[in-house]
Amino acid sequence: MNGKVMLLIDADNVSADVISQAVEKVLTEQGAIHVRRAYCTAESAQKNLALFKRHSIRPIVNLSAGKNSTDIALAVDALDLVLAERPQLVVIVSSDSDFAPLVIRLREKGCRVEGIGQQGKTGDETQAVYDAYTVLAHGKAKAAAKAAKTARPAKAERAPKAAKAAPAPPPPSPLPDDVQRILHAVPALLDGARLELGIAAERLRAAGLLAKSAPSTKLFKKHPQHFALSPEKQPNKVQFIGDAG
Incomplete structure (x- = not known):
């Protein structure tokens, strides 16, 4: 196998x-996604155009009529791609149980097949057929982005209480605007864990912070007191270290 992820x-x-969360999850776990395709109607493609651009997803527009025509288009394309590219992993983002025959066939072709679905729309029979399945709650990505945007400035606004007999100590200095923008674009850094530079770069480009x-x-x-790169000679990971100054 060539290690490709689809x-x-x-x-x-x-x-x-949920689509945004799915891309983030697979990128974090696998480090790269070589094929990214979204199967949808023309109306859905237009509605999600900004989303597809942000995550470099190629929309495959289905113009055929019929309830299952989009599902069939995905299944046909999946088989063609697996036969041509021989990926190591195929991830199908859908809560639909109709993909069970496709999952079984792809597995017979030698690749691992994982699924991602939306909470409240995914039944147990859908999850059981995959090698692994994750259910994501709608709204979590927006909540995480909002929390990342407000967490740091809110912390800086809390000045310690001073005793009447002594002057109050100076409040902690807020993070520079550039650092706050980076953390807003890459909220995963707020956990303090080491993040792959490739993943961070993709988020920064999507936010317009990196050419x-x-x-x-x-x-x-530019901000060595806030971010640590490792290893030193050829860094491939970055970690947010707060204010080391």
């Missing part, structure tokens, strides 16, 4: 928020 999305079946061909290391090196 993400095939039934975009008419899950919300845009297409520019390395993310330069951006992080």
